[in-house]
Amino acid sequence: MARYLDRDRIALVAALVAPPAVAAALLPLRDSLSNTSVALILVVIVVAVASAGNRLAGALSAISAAVWFDFFFTEPYQRFAISKSADIETDVLLLVVGLAVSQLAARARQLQVVAIRDAVYLEQIHDTATLAQTARSPDTVVDHVTVQLTRLLNLRGCRFEYGNLTGHPPRLEQDGTVVWGRKRWNVDRLGLPGEEVELRTFGNGRFYGRFMLDPTPGTIPTLQARLVAVTLADQVGTALDTTADGS
Structure with a gap:
């Protein structure tokens, strides 16, 4: 249990740090990459964070991705403002898709944890039943x-x-x-x-x-x-x- 708590804490930090870091790394390619491509890359980051953490980490990473996409890739640059309607639509879609996908990824991780836990429980019962017959x-x-x-x-x-x-x-x-x-x-x-x-x-x-x-x-x-x-x-x-x- 402690291991999963530590993993969730790391994912929360990544949710706040990873999107701006990736957005900043993509800045040199701002003139060659379309905003749609940038948004898709940020969605991948959101999925990675959500898969490693929980729903809160996924939601925070989706919000962070949308905020830093606005800051770095929509005009006027380096301001939390958007002047083009197309960029507004892309940013909103990034947020909505990021939230939806992050929740799905977090749910998949939760199901995986449950499956692992069920397997451990079954093994414990089997080991004890075997010991009860042979001890x-x-x-x-x-x-x-x-x-x-x-x-x-x-x-x-x-x-x-x-x-x-x-x-x-x-x-x-x-x-x-x-x-x-x-x-x-x-x-x-x-x-x-x-x-x-x-x-x-x-x-x-x-x-x-x-x-x-x-x-x-x-x-x-x-x-x-x-x-x-x-x-x-x-x-x-x-x-x-x-x-x-x-x-």
Whole structure:
């Protein structure tokens, strides 16, 4: 997640810097290039920024491109003013097309991130299921899932309690929601509660224990991540149930 935040920050800087830099680099060709060609080159820059960043970066780069096209390539030059109607139309089209294309590029990048995340989640579930079938001790599966949950939900810590239901901590339910007392906690807006959250483990309908999740303040795990966490806990329940039946 931090990697994508850093990438977005870089894209925001590029959104403000790249269009004027490219426009200035094209100045020596102002007499040989048509304004339409310049506008198309700037659209390419907008797409590149949006693909690397998010929608905000794409929108800023589109606005920046339109502003600096006006400044460098429309008469009167080096002024934020346009005297020719054709240049006005080109500048407006640059802005509109740049905004539209940047949003499409940002959406494509978002879908790519989701696809990568889905693949990682699927791999985690598959690895745990394989381990649950092959591990000689269920403790191996418990330790494995403890590490997975810590990374998946960006926790400060995670531990497993066997057969313990003392207290009334917030609880991560099978549908990915969090219940605290008799109320549902708005995880998507508030993140996980500021105290340990229990994730119960069942195998064949029998309760075997619970993971105690220690959330990192300020982080908001997605519903998809929470559902994967529940699935991983169920894999532990399967491993514990298999051992209990075999003993």
